[in-house]
Each structure stands twice: as structure tokens, then as C-alpha cells.
Amino acid sequence: GFLILYGIAELNYMIWQKALQPQSQPQAHTVSFIINDEWVSEFFNAVNTARKGYGAPQLQECPALMQFAEMRLRTLEADHHQLVAHYGLYSDYVQFLKEYNISAYEFQAGEEVLFPDNPNATGYLYELLAYAPVHFFFLVNSSNMRYYGYAYNYTTILEPVGENCPTEITTPGINITLYMLLNGCEVTWVKGNILVVELANTCPS
Numbered sequence: 001g002f003l004i005l006y007g008i009a010e011l012n013y014m015i016w017q018k019a020l021q022p023q024s025q026p027q028a029h030t031v032s033f034i035i036n037d038e039w040v041s042e043f044f045n046a047v048n049t050a051r052k053g054y055g056a057p058q059l060q061e062c063p064a065l066m067q068f069a070e071m072r073l074r075t076l077e078a079d080h081h082q083l084v085a086h087y088g089l090y091s092d093y094v095q096f097l098k099e100y101n102i103s104a105y106e107f108q109a110g111e112e113v114l115f116p117d118n119p120n121a122t123g124y125l126y127e128l129l130a131y132a133p134v135h136f137f138f139l140v141n142s143s144n145m146r147y148y149g150y151a152y153n154y155t156t157i158l159e160p161v162g163e164n165c166p167t168e169i170t171t172p173g174i175n176i177t178l179y180m181l182l183n184g185c186e187v188t189w190v191k192g193n194i195l196v197v198e199l200a201n202t203c204p205s
Helices: 013-019 036-056 061-076 090-102 121-131 132-141 174-183
Strands: 004-008 111-116 146-163 186-200
Touching: 004 090, 036 132, 036 146, 061 090, 061 146, 061 186, 111 132, 111 146, 121 132, 132 186, 174 186
Parallel strands: 004 111
Antiparallel strands: 111 186, 146 186
């Protein structure tokens, strides 16, 4: 199986809207809204509704992928809040395969790391279409993905600050701080939501 990697979506919608307006000194913002299980349930309901429209199979929650998402969240937070895209993914993935005694040839999976800041989960999904289309289409049009797991937290996250900052990173291992600086943006740290989503073609047991 091929491990599909879709990188981090730096998607704080308000700041992208502000970036379209003239600003003498762009400012980052702290997200006061905190996601919960109800928000996530609405989000995946919206994902499955969209998948139906694309002819993709409905996603079902998988306990093993929930466990893996929790593992990934802990690893990502250990990286001092997202300095490297998909930090530690390979080692966590290998550990997961060993724990469930499955082969990478039969287990296909993909990860998304999102930063929701919209209380409307359905609205947030369609913000991804505008600002992170690779992430959006992997969620809604991945015909080989049938199961999902997730983990989330309200914590300190990296925030790009500037005009026309990149809104999507699709390559794992990138130094996010350097990438933003090379694109003319500064970075800071704010409080916000992080949502780790794991998709797979099967649900290990």
C-alpha cells in the first residue's frame, strides 16, 4: 500500500480575509472558539455528504485510527507546535503497523492536520475548498479511503502573519517557519484548535 501524505493546512480563515485588505502591520489572532465532539461529528457528516456527491464511499469511524490519531497528536505537539510538517509521521506509522501486525502493502492511509476556526463545521469544510483544495478533495473524493479517526486539542499553534501567506502545505517534512519566511511572512504562536484526521482503506483490529 502507498502511504498518501497531504500536508498541513494553515487555515485560519479570518487572517486570510484580513490579508486581502490593506494593512500597515498584519496581526495574528487567537481563536476563541473551541471545537468539541459535536463539531467534529458535524464536520464528518458534511464530509460524507460531499463524498456522496463525488461517488466516494462513506467514511466510518475506526477505533484503531482514533488511537493512531491520538498518537499523532501527541507527537505533533511534542514538536513545539508544528515547526515541521507531519513531524514524526513515519516512526508513528511504523509503530502502528507493528502494533496491529499489518503490512504497508495492504494498509493505505493518509493524514490531514487542520486548524479549525469556524464554529460552523460545514462552513469550515468548504473553506478548505477555497484555501486548501488538496486537503478538501482528499477528504471528499478519495475513493480508496473508507475509515477515519481523529484527535483534537485547543493549544498553542503556529500562525503565519503577513499578506498573501501560503494557505496550504502539501509536502511532509517541510520546515514551516522557514517556508513562511521565504514567502515573505512572519510566524508567531497563538491559541487555537488543532484537528488531526487519519483516513485509511481498512480498519485494523
